[in-house]
Amino acid sequence: MRILNKEYTMHRFSPFLAHGDVILDYITDGLFWRTSKTEELSLLFYDDEKKLRETRYISEQESDEYDILEGAASLLSSAKRIITFNGNSFDIPHLKSKLKAYGLPDPFPGKKFADLYLQYRGLYQIFGLPSRSLDDFLTFLQIRPKSEDENMTDAEKTAEITALYAYIQFAQGNYTLKKTELEADRLVFSLDVPVSFPVRAAIPEGPFYLIFDHDQAVLSVKTEEMKIRVYHEDWKNYDFLIHEGYAIHRSMSAFVDKKHKRKAVREDCFSYYSVSEVFLSSEKQQLQYLSSALRFLLPLR
Numbered sequence: 001m002r003i004l005n006k007e008y009t010m011h012r013f014s015p016f017l018a019h020g021d022v023i024l025d026y027i028t029d030g031l032f033w034r035t036s037k038t039e040e041l042s043l044l045f046y047d048d049e050k051k052l053r054e055t056r057y058i059s060e061q062e063s064d065e066y067d068i069l070e071g072a073a074s075l076l077s078s079a080k081r082i083i084t085f086n087g088n089s090f091d092i093p094h095l096k097s098k099l100k101a102y103g104l105p106d107p108f109p110g111k112k113f114a115d116l117y118l119q120y121r122g123l124y125q126i127f128g129l130p131s132r133s134l135d136d137f138l139t140f141l142q143i144r145p146k147s148e149d150e151n152m153t154d155a156e157k158t159a160e161i162t163a164l165y166a167y168i169q170f171a172q173g174n175y176t177l178k179k180t181e182l183e184a185d186r187l188v189f190s191l192d193v194p195v196s197f198p199v200r201a202a203i204p205e206g207p208f209y210l211i212f213d214h215d216q217a218v219l220s221v222k223t224e225e226m227k228i229r230v231y232h233e234d235w236k237n238y239d240f241l242i243h244e245g246y247a248i249h250r251s252m253s254a255f256v257d258k259k260h261k262r263k264a265v266r267e268d269c270f271s272y273y274s275v276s277e278v279f280l281s282s283e284k285q286q287l288q289y290l291s292s293a294l295r296f297l298l299p300l301r
Helices: 064-076 091-101 134-140 153-169 279-280 283-297
Strands: 002-011 021-028 038-046 051-058 081-084 112-115 177-183 187-191 201-205 210-212 216-222 227-231 238-241 248-249 260-264 270-274
Touching: 021 064, 021 091, 021 153, 038 064, 038 153, 038 201, 051 064, 064 091, 081 091, 081 153, 134 153, 177 283, 187 283, 201 283, 210 283, 216 227, 216 283, 227 283, 279 283
Parallel strands: 021 081, 081 112
Antiparallel strands: 002 051, 021 038, 038 051, 177 187, 187 216, 201 210, 210 216, 227 270, 238 248, 238 260, 248 270
16 A cells, blocks of 8 residues: 655635545445445645645555555544535445445544535536536636646545635625626626636626626626516516516416416526616615526526
């Protein structure tokens, strides 16, 4: 068995990591714990804002499995939260079964868990990534190993993509409204964020154009005769009025002839809101609208 220890410096600041976090990656030669052999196990312990201490166990012969599991169990006992990528489906249950089979202590009771594969399930669609793979998220972050000889472990890749949590925090309302301006046929909201976005990105959808740019975000909304679209979250309870061009709740559409309506879909389940002087001078109304618009654009919550 080889044990490699190093300090890993992340490329991007991560708003997700906290003291006591451990990033786990467990590699075996099979999917079933009874027949698989442990090949490698990596643990990254959060040290400070950009550095992690990595312990990497590499199996050199079959008998190394017990020693790897024993060492990992001992180190994991001090963790407060265990972070994985698809660990809920494989790493954690596989490792627990192996530890039990060897009669080794279970380090998981009382721990918190975060599986980024699950938490990031909406990000790859929003940013148009090919898949939810670690490499696709890493490509989005514009991160690659320095050379072909310096390959990153999956644990290190998982550490890097924790920086993407800034977009999720934003979707959860982690922003402040800086200013609102009416520019020709567009209403522009400028937003400040406490944590910078790791990559500049844009999301165009319908009347919206959202830009993430370092420590700010800008949402541009197309107006239609001084009105803006408000999208409804519970779109399954709405009907779209064909001639009017907007949706109304089924409690109201029950009085409309069937040939003049159809079931609403998420993309056309909206009504119109007037961009009045009252709206332009009311931060409360603007924030309420922002919450609705971002919920439609960023279905991550």
